[in-house]
Amino acid sequence: MTGSKAGPASGKRHTPCDKCPLRGMKAFRDFSARELEFVSQFKVGELSVERGATVLVEGTHSPHIYTVLSGLGFRYKLLSDGRRQIMNYAFPGDLVGLQGVLMGELDHSVEALTPITLCVFERSKLDRLFTRHASLAYDLTWIAAHEERVLDEHLLSIGRRSAVERTAYLLSYIHQRARAVGLVNAGRKAIPLTQQHLADTLGLSLVHTNKTIRKLADRNLVRWQDGGYEVLEADGLLKVSGWEGLKEAGRPFV
Amino acid sequence: MTGSKAGPASGKRHTPCDKCPLRGMKAFRDFSARELEFVSQFKVGELSVERGATVLVEGTHSPHIYTVLSGLGFRYKLLSDGRRQIMNYAFPGDLVGLQGVLMGELDHSVEALTPITLCVFERSKLDRLFTRHASLAYDLTWIAAHEERVLDEHLLSIGRRSAVERTAYLLSYIHQRARAVGLVNAGRKAIPLTQQHLADTLGLSLVHTNKTIRKLADRNLVRWQDGGYEVLEADGLLKVSGWEGLKEAGRPFV
DNA sequence: CGATGCCTTGAGTGAATTCAACGCTTGTGG
DNA sequence: CCACAAGCGTTGAATTCACTCAAGGCATCG
Numbered sequence: 220m221t222g223s224k225a226g227p228a229s230g231k232r233h234t235p236c237d238k239c240p241l242r243g244m245k246a247f248r249d250f251s252a253r254e255l256e257f258v259s260q261f262k263v264g265e266l267s268v269e270r271g272a273t274v275l276v277e278g279t280h281s282p283h284i285y286t287v288l289s290g291l292g293f294r295y296k297l298l299s300d301g302r303r304q305i306m307n308y309a310f311p312g313d314l315v316g317l318q319g320v321l322m323g324e325l326d327h328s329v330e331a332l333t334p335i336t337l338c339v340f341e342r343s344k345l346d347r348l349f350t351r352h353a354s355l356a357y358d359l360t361w362i363a364a365h366e367e368r369v370l371d372e373h374l375l376s377i378g379r380r381s382a383v384e385r386t387a388y389l390l391s392y393i394h395q396r397a398r399a400v401g402l403v404n405a406g407r408k409a410i411p412l413t414q415q416h417l418a419d420t421l422g423l424s425l426v427h428t429n430k431t432i433r434k435l436a437d438r439n440l441v442r443w444q445d446g447g448y449e450v451l452e453a454d455g456l457l458k459v460s461g462w463e464g465l466k467e468a469g470r471p472f473v
Numbered sequence: 474m475t476g477s478k479a480g481p482a483s484g485k486r487h488t489p490c491d492k493c494p495l496r497g498m499k500a501f502r503d504f505s506a507r508e509l510e511f512v513s514q515f516k517v518g519e520l521s522v523e524r525g526a527t528v529l530v531e532g533t534h535s536p537h538i539y540t541v542l543s544g545l546g547f548r549y550k551l552l553s554d555g556r557r558q559i560m561n562y563a564f565p566g567d568l569v570g571l572q573g574v575l576m577g578e579l580d581h582s583v584e585a586l587t588p589i590t591l592c593v594f595e596r597s598k599l600d601r602l603f604t605r606h607a608s609l610a611y612d613l614t615w616i617a618a619h620e621e622r623v624l625d626e627h628l629l630s631i632g633r634r635s636a637v638e639r640t641a642y643l644l645s646y647i648h649q650r651a652r653a654v655g656l657v658n659a660g661r662k663a664i665p666l667t668q669q670h671l672a673d674t675l676g677l678s679l680v681h682t683n684k685t686i687r688k689l690a691d692r693n694l695v696r697w698q699d700g701g702y703e704v705l706e707a708d709g710l711l712k713v714s715g716w717e718g719l720k721e722a723g724r725p726f727v
Numbered sequence: 728c729g730a731t732g733c734c735t736t737g738a739g740t741g742a743a744t745t746c747a748a749c750g751c752t753t754g755t756g757g
Numbered sequence: 758c759c760a761c762a763a764g765c766g767t768t769g770a771a772t773t774c775a776c777t778c779a780a781g782g783c784a785t786c787g
Contacts, residue, residue: 296629298715304632306625318618326622349607356610357603363617364572368580370624371560375550377631378558378676382743413765422632427743429767446765461552636775667733678776683735700733 233265234288234338241288241312246399247472257352258473264339268331270411275316275329282342285315286473290335291402293416296327305420307369308332308393311400312472314362320345333411338473358471365470372462377422380461385421386431388460390441394450395465409447435459487519488542488592495542495566495726500653502725511606512727518593522585524665529570529583536596539569540727544589545656547670550581559674561623562586562647565654566726568616574599587665592727612725619724626716631676634715639675640685642714644695648704649719663701689713 234240236259241247250258266285268274274292275281292309306327309315319325320342349356372392376385397403397410418428432448435441440456442449450456457464488494490513495501504512519542522528528546529535546563560581563569573579574596603610626646630639651657651664672682686702689695694710696703704710711718 294625296625298629298633302633304629306628317614318622321615321618322622327625346607349611353600353603353607353610356607356614360571360610360614360617361575363614363621364575367617367620367624368572368576370621370628371548371550371581374560374624374628374631375552375558377628378673379552379556415765419632424744425766426745426768430743433767443766669733679733680735680777681775684775687735697734 233262235259236262236338239288241400241472244312244400246467247312247470251354254352254355257348257355261340261344261348261473262338263341265336266339267334267336269334270331272331273328274331274335274337275319275325275327277325277328279319279325280323281316281319281325284317284320284340284342284345285337286340287311287313287315288336288338291332291411292329292335293332293420294327294329295419303419304422305416307366307373308396310396310402312470314359314473317359317363332416340473355473358473361471373420376462382421382423382427382431383434384460386417386423386428387435387440387456388462389417389420390435390448390450391453391457391460391462391464394453394456399465399467403450409445409449411447413446414443487516489513490516490592493542495654498566498654500721500724501566505608508606508609511602511609515594515598515602515727516592517595519590520593521588521590523588524585526585527582528585528589528591529573529579529581531579531582533573533579534577535570535573535579538571538574538594538596538599539591540594541565541567541569542590542592545586545665546583546589547586547674548581548583549673557673558676559670561620561627562650564650564656566724568613568727571613571617586670594727609727612727615725627674630716636675636677636681636685637688638714640671640677640682641689641694641710642716643671643674644689644702644704645707645711645714645716645718648707648710653719653721657704663699663703665701667700668697 237255242249263283265288266274274285277296287309289311292315293305294307294309294315295303295305297303309329315329315337316325318327348359372388376388380388393410393412394403402408403410414428414432415425417432418425421428423431432441432443435456436443438455438459440450440452440459442451491509496503517537520528520539528539531550541563543565546569547559548561548563548569549557549559551557563583569583569591570579572581602613626642630642634642647664647666648657656662657664668682668686669679671686672679675682677685686695686697689710690697692709692713694704694706694713696705
């Protein structure tokens, strides 16, 4: 359905991996020359879609793995009656669709939150990655294990944190991740989400999410603005959530 | 603290990998001779703990990875005030502690639900696994991605399914997994959980969990018995949950 | 036979949901 | 240029859901 919105920009001018803007960011580890060479020919294209478009569809049998080159997206599942649960957000450098490739079919969908560009990798070359590039295979496992860790924390939030706590947690989490890839300067840039997105991530209704955000806003911890939010007091927000925060270093990508 | 209960049985008679009772179960893929040889020397011991004992502790820096050889356990996180969220259950064949090894420190704890025996693997040999045994490295990634998939479904349940739906889901999930490894014959064996475990998995209070189980019991879908539950009508239960069920084949292990 | 652990039940309270409406902004077509 | 619709945020009121509190029952175990 929304898939038709995709693709017009692909096939234009691709960013070569050796000039990948994500390399050099301190949030990521660097490649060796040999790794870089492999990754370069592992990448077979780019995919650009606009905000609101569906990048990957649940149930699909995809021959590709993706990495977010720029932009934001989110991963979600639907129940038959339309209830939606957002599992996690995809930031630049994040791997998308690994499950689909390893296990046949994808069990979730991915939608663009902003215009987004993804690097497309060939599934068929995955074997070579495992047989010839152990360090990259290790990275892949690391990434999967890391996603598991994030989901653990989300599960803890939804299952056991109060509405205010879990909202503070989610806002903190997204903010920290956005900062790590330079999407917010000193907290001075809104992250383009609707409250419906937050509600569907938090397992709360839209109305109650709105009222909960208000509580945080009344305490001057966050501000809703320009179709997104801004963190005013990162420490205070984190404290409310009772979360320790991200402890990342040398995150691998691709 | 509870760690002191661990270990007395280790160092006794270890099950050699070539006689591993898990091999040959149709739920798992088989090893090649070369893989088997590697796994055999990758394994450095066994760990047995009794019901209720803590196998792994959050925050710990563990030099080992484990596989469940027999018994049941569960993975959980705690908030500072004691609220507990159970993330998932570990069945025979399941890998435990991968995160801890890959990322330095463990972000969750693991407790035994029955007397449990785990195979202990050396972290230091993980490099060799990646460089020399691509097929096993692939399996490791597969396992991590699979866990991610399970957590996605749990997240969907806790976030968006009603109390009855999510309880039916969890009961179905555990039952299906137990069946896959032969822990319940034709549904005729109780799974040794307390309702508190279920509550902490579902994100519900103990009282409400009890009342929800009652609703399912009143419809003759399950029965609570002998400190555990029994599934009377697997199809009916699955239908209530609105879940598709596990679709597994050739699950790798270790 | 008095603990203790676990399940069960009822009553009262609090939290979160649904329903309903309104305001603001943006975009679109007449 | 205005009218109108659509999307999103906000708010209040009523209802439902889930939680806490409190107590009792029934096993098992020392």
